[in-house]
Amino acid sequence: MNIINYSPKSKQIRFFRNIKRKLLHEFRDQPEMLMNFWDPRDFMSELKKRQSKNDAVIISAHGWEDSILRPNQGTFEKTITINESNLFKNKFVFANSCYTARKFGPNLVREGTFTYVGFDDSISDVFLSENNYKSTIELIIKKVYTLSIAEAITSFIKKCLTAKEFCEYIDFHFRKNINAVNKMSIKELNKQFQISIPNDSQKLKSLIKLEFIEKSKILKGKISLLGEENYINWKYIHSLSEEELYKRLEKIELVSDKNLLYKLFIKATIFLVLDDKANYLKTIQEFSETLEKEDDSTELFELPYDLSGDFDELKDSLAG
Structure with missing residues (x-):
């Protein structure tokens, strides 16, 4: 970014x-x-x-x-x-x-x-x-x-x-x-x-x-x-406090269904930083299911990391 x-x-x-x-x-x-x-x-x-x-x-x-x-x-x-x-x-x-x-x-x-x-x-x-x-x-x-x-x-x-x-x-x-x-x-x-x-x-x-x-x-x-008025930039998510991260989660829930994939990506990233593996896995599952429902014309933005990667390694790489 x-x-x-x-x-x-x-x-x-x-x-x-x-x-x-x-x-x-x-x-x-x-x-x-x-x-x-x-x-x-x-x-x-x-x-x-x-x-x-x-x-x-x-x-x-x-x-x-x-x-x-x-x-x-x-x-x-x-x-x-x-x-x-x-x-x-x-x-x-x-x-x-x-x-x-x-x-x-x-x-x-x-x-x-x-x-x-x-x-x-x-x-x-x-x-x-x-x-x-x-x-x-x-x-x-x-x-x-x-x-x-x-x-x-x-x-x-x-x-x-x-x-x-x-x-x-x-x-x-x-x-x-x-x-x-x-x-x-x-x-x-x-x-x-x-x-x-x-x-x-x-x-x-x-x-x-x-x-x-x-x-x-x-x-x-x-x-x-x-x-999208509730679009947020994810670049510095890793530097936010726990309290700020939960506030961002509340905001991201307001993102429109039109941008559902982006909403789920941001949620997954926040859960990754929070070290919340259960909600992270739940969110990427929803991301995958949503992506499968999209037609071939959907142009997905480039993800900064592989959602299916190892949780701990992803968390460390994001923090670094």
Whole structure:
């Protein structure tokens, strides 16, 4: 399972690169896990190789209803369209892209994407300010937004959150970071964001507080969750506490019947980590019976380990 991050070169969204930098720091212990692309051809080529894998895909690019865009000589060109939807099979996809939850996201889900999180409207107004301190406030908002997105992605992966919880964590981290900014002194703001606000600019502090509250409402209202809202990422299951594992079991029970095989795989993995052999064997039996009932058109995602292997060896390999 990898994190595949795509962000094309563009002046207008250059600040999105902060997400990449933050993720590189958060996953520095497993640098091979994070794959970064700026060229859409390389990005789609990698996706084509990994259609059977349960990767998390992060897209930070301009978007339209049916496609991902990139600037080209003063206009925009479609680089990834609904015609490439099948490349996202078995994936969790988060698209930092305007309007894509209208047609692009739904088509991905129809073609086999587990979950799509994106925006059903333009999100540019989240980053724009209209007051006399426009440039300063916009700079702070952009940095807070990218930090919040990177923190939410990290929590989603490392805490094995559901897709629904991921959306809630975007809002949570954004509000948390807004609150932190509002508590900063002028001196702290200047240092943190490398700006030069005069020490007597209390009016600016008030404007920041008011604008950030409004931006939080705008952002929360535009996030769309499509597909399996209880999808969870399994990569860090082995690092969860026993209490957290049982909470994940409760969440995974809510997965829809459409994704029953994935649900059973996650349950089996949790029972493996819990050293619960009886429930593990029961679950893989149900997995096998369910798979036998599927027709030949079923394309099973690639399992990270052989469910029929020795229980103790599998448990040790997963922990390692």
